[in-house]
Amino acid sequence: MLCTSLPGWRIDAERRTVWHARARLGTLTVAAVMTTLFILASTASAATSLDVYVGYADSQRGNASNFPTPWDTPSNSQILFEGCRPASSCTFDSAAVRLVNNSTSSVTVNSVKVEYSSMCVYDIWPHTVSLAPGQQLILTQTKTTTSTTPGGCTSNVSSGAPGNGIPDGSDIGPNGKNYDHVCTLSGLIPQVDLTLNGSATPATFADSGQVLNTRGWDSAYCPSPGPGGAAKNESIPWTPIGSVPCLGTSLTLGPPSQSTVRGGVASVAAHLADSCGHPLQGAAVNFRVSGASAPAAGQTGSGTTDAQGGAGFTYADIASAVGTDKVQATIKNPSGTLASNSVGVSWVDAGGSAGTGSSSSPLSDITGFSLRPGSFRPAGSGPSAVAASQQRRFGGVASYQDSRTAITSFTVFRAVRGQKRGRSCVAIKKSRGHAHPCTRLVLMGFFTHNDAAGANRFRFTGRMRGHKLLPSNYVLQVVPHTSAGAGHMRTKSFRITKG
Numbered sequence: 001m002l003c004t005s006l007p008g009w010r011i012d013a014e015r016r017t018v019w020h021a022r023a024r025l026g027t028l029t030v031a032a033v034m035t036t037l038f039i040l041a042s043t044a045s046a047a048t049s050l051d052v053y054v055g056y057a058d059s060q061r062g063n064a065s066n067f068p069t070p071w072d073t074p075s076n077s078q079i080l081f082e083g084c085r086p087a088s089s090c091t092f093d094s095a096a097v098r099l100v101n102n103s104t105s106s107v108t109v110n111s112v113k114v115e116y117s118s119m120c121v122y123d124i125w126p127h128t129v130s131l132a133p134g135q136q137l138i139l140t141q142t143k144t145t146t147s148t149t150p151g152g153c154t155s156n157v158s159s160g161a162p163g164n165g166i167p168d169g170s171d172i173g174p175n176g177k178n179y180d181h182v183c184t185l186s187g188l189i190p191q192v193d194l195t196l197n198g199s200a201t202p203a204t205f206a207d208s209g210q211v212l213n214t215r216g217w218d219s220a221y222c223p224s225p226g227p228g229g230a231a232k233n234e235s236i237p238w239t240p241i242g243s244v245p246c247l248g249t250s251l252t253l254g255p256p257s258q259s260t261v262r263g264g265v266a267s268v269a270a271h272l273a274d275s276c277g278h279p280l281q282g283a284a285v286n287f288r289v290s291g292a293s294a295p296a297a298g299q300t301g302s303g304t305t306d307a308q309g310g311a312g313f314t315y316a317d318i319a320s321a322v323g324t325d326k327v328q329a330t331i332k333n334p335s336g337t338l339a340s341n342s343v344g345v346s347w348v349d350a351g352g353s354a355g356t357g358s359s360s361s362p363l364s365d366i367t368g369f370s371l372r373p374g375s376f377r378p379a380g381s382g383p384s385a386v387a388a389s390q391q392r393r394f395g396g397v398a399s400y401q402d403s404r405t406a407i408t409s410f411t412v413f414r415a416v417r418g419q420k421r422g423r424s425c426v427a428i429k430k431s432r433g434h435a436h437p438c439t440r441l442v443l444m445g446f447f448t449h450n451d452a453a454g455a456n457r458f459r460f461t462g463r464m465r466g467h468k469l470l471p472s473n474y475v476l477q478v479v480p481h482t483s484a485g486a487g488h489m490r491t492k493s494f495r496i497t498k499g
Contacts, residue, residue: 049103050099051099052241053097053098053240053241055097056096056170057092058220058234060092060145061232063235064336065249065250069331069333070138070333071333078282080135080137083138084140084141090334091144091146092145096138096140097114097140097212101133104133106131108130108196109195111123111127111194112137113202114190116176120176140167145166149168154166169213170213170234171218173188182218185217186213192204192212209239211239220232220234238274246274249274249280249338250273251330251338251339253329253340254269255482257344259346259347259348260486262317262322262348264316266314266317266486267409267411267448268327269310270329272311272338279310282304282305284302284304285303285330286330286331286332287313294325295323296318303465306385314409322347325345363404363486364404365404366408370398370399370492377395377462382461383461384461388458390459394462396462397458397460402451405453406481406487407448407481408449409446410449413442413444414469415439415440416440416442418438420438421435425438444465445465471495475494476492
């Protein structure tokens with residue numbers, strides 16, 4: 001299988017062009033022919049673009065690794081899902097389209113059509129959908145698959161009716177012919193037609209990787225059926241349209257191990273990507289701490305993968321005990337559960353073995369850390385960290401030197417007024433009268449950065465867990481992690497202002 005790092009198709013409203021990247025004999029070549037597309041916005045002060053992906057969803061025959069992830073997650077405001085719901089009660093056997101808005105401007109998706117031929121066009125999804133920056137739109141079958149679902153094209157082009165709302169592309173042949181159990185390659189190249197921001201002219205994208213029709217035959221049985229003549233799973237992960245699909249999705253968790261002083265805070269980072277390393281954005285990740293003698297056993301958390309496929313989890317040793325936790329991440333989709341590797345978090349006494357490391361894998365050390373300006377407005381959308389050149393009007397630029405390649409955790413705490421109770425600083429209670437004031441730190445969230453050895457620089461947007469931080473004073477804790485454990489913590493205070 002040819003694996004490439006192709007960006008696929010991207011719609012660019014500022015240039016009003018379509019760029020198509022393709023693979024030829026394993027070498028990346030770019031067709032630098034710019035085709036006039038259409039005006040996506042009447043004014044384009046900032047670039048408006050969509051990333052276009054295609055996938056194939058088959059939950060009849062479970063394969064969580066190949067099922068297109070992310071999928072329908074009602075609690076995730078980043079995903080607008082137009083398909084059979086609730087997903088847990090639906091059986092999927094369908095082509096799927098995914099549009100991701102990673103620009104700084106909203107996009108109105110007037111219509112999306114999947115076309116297998118002029119006689120087989122699926123126009124079954126709501127029109128005029130607003131897609132805010134950072135959001136994605138997933139389109140798939142609108143009804144559940146049953147044993148009586150027919151093969152072939154089920155869309156009635158002449159009447160515009162949606163038929164049964166199931167674009168089972170693996171069973172669609174030329175001119176909408178029923179291709180159920182047919183193992184003759186059709187040569188059919190499906191296409192996706194998009195109309196955006198009120199344009200009268202749709203943009204057409206060829207699915208030359210034949211994801212929407214599973215290579216052009218009924219892949220449940222072709223080139224041969226499974227054991228005993230059984231149908232095989234047909235799922236294909238999200239693929240940039242026009243690219244060859246990379247089967248298999250991996251969820252990894254790091255660092256593999258770390259040592260932290262008991263009573264402190266530990267951070268881990270999950271990463272979701274396909275088998276060619278393309279990150280998968282917008283998936284809901286669940287974290288869980290376990291272990292027979294784990295000090296933090298039972299603690300859980302959640303996050304959503306960002307544009308780099310990353311999601312983080314920070315938790316505290318609330319028992320203030322020594323021992324080792326086992327932490328694992330999982331992602332659920334209609335075909336099952338993706339599980340990461342398990343990582344170890346060792347809680348030790350201040351004079352314990354944390355930070356000893358081996359000579360071949362020493363701890364990472366961060367020096368010269370700065371966050372400028374120290375007071376800034378939060379960005380209205382997007383992830384916690386972006387390139388330093390982006391979102392210039394918002395956030396602050398973090399810059400520092402890291403002694404080694406590492407995963408560095410950035411944990412944000414809000415500094416709020418509290419009152420002394422013994423050695424602790426607790427929330428203020430009026431009944432306590434003349435208690436001594438103090439400043440307590442309230443955990444707001446966490447994100448990670450993959451550090452290179454040497455200089456590192458990015459923009460912290462002032463956003464955590466998909467929301468803007470409120471105007472207040474904050475503390476940023478910075479800890480680099482390698483396989484040898486956690487390096488020295490650095491802290492930096494900053495302030496979020498109104499705006």
